[in-house]
Amino acid sequence: MLEIRLAVEQTVPDTLALPVGKGARTGESGPGGELLPTAYAADRAVREEALAFISDVEHTGGAGVVHTLARPLASPRRVLLTGVGAGDEAGWRAAGAAIARSARQQPSVTVGLPAAVDPAAVRGLAEGLWLAAYRFRVATEPPDKAPKLASVTIVVDETGRYEPALAVARAVAEATMLARDLTNTPSDRKSPAWLAERIREAAASHPGLSVVVREPEQLTAEGFNAILAVGNGSVRPPRLVELSWQPPQARTHVVLVGKGITFDTGGICIKPRDGMRLMRKDMGGAAAVAAATIAAAALNLPVRVTALAPLAENMASGTAYRPGDVVRHYGGMTTEVLNTDAEGRLVLADAMAYAARHLDADLLVDLATLTGAQSVALGKRTAALYSDSDPLAEALAEAATAAGERVWRMPMPDDYRDALDSDVADLVNSTQVGAGSVMAAMYLREFAGTLRDRWAHLDMSAPAWADSPDRELVKGATGWGVRTLVRWLDRVAGEAPSGVPVEAAAS
Template sequence: MLNIRLSTTGGAPAALALPVSPDGLVPVEAPVAGAIAAEAAAFVEDADHSGAAGAVQVLPRPQDRPRRLLLVGIGAGTEADWRSAGAALYRAAVREPALSVALPGSVEPAALRGLAEGMLLAGYRFRLAAEKADGGPALRRVTVLVDAPERFETALGVANAVASATYLARDLTNMPSQEKSPAWFAARVAREANRLSGLKLRVREPRELAEEGFGGILAVGGGSPRGPRLVELGWRPRGARRHVVLVGKGITFDSGGISIKPRDGMKLMRKDMGGAAAIIAATLGAAALNLPVRVTALAPLAENMPSGSAYRPGDVVRHYGGRTSEILNTDAEGRIVLADALAYAVRRLNPDLLVDLATLTGANAVALGKRTAALYSDNDELAGELTAAASAAGERMWRMPLTDDYLESLASDVADAANVGDGGAGSVVAALFLREFTGVARDRWAHLDMSAPSWIETNEGELVKGATGWGVRTLLRWLESVGEQS
């Protein structure tokens, strides 16, 4: 991961970044030679730099130091603007061995957090191919020039922790499924949890799942020789007064099962555990940041495959706690494993707040496009807090209706409900199906359908082609606020 440090002096960097607002070059506190500042100001004016957040113009100076000036737009100077600036700077300086960035003296620590998160997240790479000698980025070190480094140390530490957690979620989601079995995922969580103190891990294997009645997880994972797991990861700091339970869909590969997907629908199904990746990474991040809130992450893991032992359309699955589901479509498997985990959370963990994340439906993308998750909750306060956290983190969600009228489409003659409806509104119906498993926690539950924003096809801002780690940043912002309320 990129090494970002704070300093009052920058020496003679090969590349120096200076901030630009729509009004022109922004004065900085760091010692920048007057001649350099005057040269940069003249260039900005002559080049008609917009100052928009993330806009970068480069002034080459091959015979001088620094050799390049990077004039980066910071817009109105919000944290989000600085995040855009950081991502753009990383890409503009990726071939430099080192970069110095001068900040205005008036900025708050939030600006540094935005800048650092943008640079760190844009610098993520996932490669399994052998690297060529010149194939990787050269940029390894960034020096941020500020007048009082101690004022920004906490913000930089938070940015590093958030980026590290997001890296983990991206790594888990990007990993090809021939490697990423439920057992592999559980082992990776164990390895990460061992690096931090105060975490408790339990992994239920198929025998324990059967003994305790997790029929949904067992049904979905029954078609694969690589058996399912339920990962339960807990962070319980001393004095925590509120307990948040996070549940994440963990389908390590989704063929659709007997209701098999076409090739185009299957080729990216290694990402179908993006929800599990996000809630595990956020819980590890909460521990790394020592947030004063109790967090339990539940990741039901299964590989949905067709075989002689796979569950079938027409089967009736008995979930944890006894509720039953008639299977009309084995490709609607995410809600089946989530149902077990939600029921367990309510019956055994007594959460103050319950949130699930899932790459659940393609209908989410039809409704909201590829950058926005769908939010469902009957709790206005919880929905507002999650939406605000997403906005602050640079992720997006939109609250959708939980309309009881659609419940009748899930009616079954042989079970408590069918696992799919027959009246459209696929994302809404999936949320309603899950709500029936939240019991007494229904009034403090939220569901995030994040299939579309979990993956991106091109580099964009702080996002890198592939898995985005969507939800980690939102959850950590939200958990920060929950801890503050305790």
């Protein structure tokens, strides 16, 4: 992991990054960037060259825009003039990502921050640096192609003010990278048992976390029949992971449920080849909820969190479940299986029914790479948000915006509900309505029980994977949802179970 440290000392680096904001200067092509004064006291020659260069290249100061000033016979040898936009946390996050990419072949870089800048700038900058520097490879990378960037020094006017923000950024980045690692891992090694053990190992380094892994015998005894049905076609049987963080000062209990299909062939309703190519990502929801819970423990957030990760491999075989089968879920509800490729909602339903009946939760949120319809409606970077609770939906949307992960709230029309009815069971798992993401959310709502008005569903199928680098995202798994959940859990920690801020509830 990239080393990032805070410092006040003034050494001359080989590579220096200086921030450029959107200033009032106007040229022929529009508003220009403004070189911001920083705690790093660059000498007069550097600043004069930088100012002239900014004007020559018409630097806009836009967040994440980098122009490199080469100084081969001087020190620093290169200056990365990096746009921070309006200077908010998002702008600094984009700047951090841009610096990580621009300096990837340099062993180290020094970044100057404006004096008395808000600590959120350090959090954004560090998250951007860490997340954009992330790498996942199974093969050994040739030395001449491997990135060399190993350390970043952030120069501030005082370190004490910014150390908490850097610690938070580190915990969130580590959790996001854990989710990325789990999701990127090829499915030939990522069985349900393997994934359960990796979650157990990651949790072991954080005191206060407990893990229970239900194996097939326990799933059978307790009635988690949908998880068993989905996993029945594979020689690698399913698991249910229950990861718990229970700080004594917690006022609220949040249950997070994440879809954990370690590979999805579609089952008997088999997918075409191209539809299976990236199905190692189909456990991205499980990775996100587990990693966010670990981050809550790392940050000692005073909120109780239980993460449920139903893990199964959906394979086509002589023992696979079939279209037309009726599955009895945990708690007794039944589903007629019309499409074995709509398996994610089946395993989520078992876990949600368990949470609603036995975990005494105040809030229930599920994350899932659930439907292709989500990307049709909202594209690659925006997850679909469903909830009957306006306060919960608004809080999650605000957390997503702050984290740099977009969501858009979607409807659940009452007149669509009848399409979920079955002639032989309580529900069907697939309909002809056409609104695939909407109908999946409405199906899941049936299993929220008494938490129905305190439940939210995030369909994050497309945002879980990036086809190319994009700011703090790298190609591959994004770890989507970890940052949103940690921001939201931090907010929940300061609220009463009703969602009212603690101060107001006390009065």
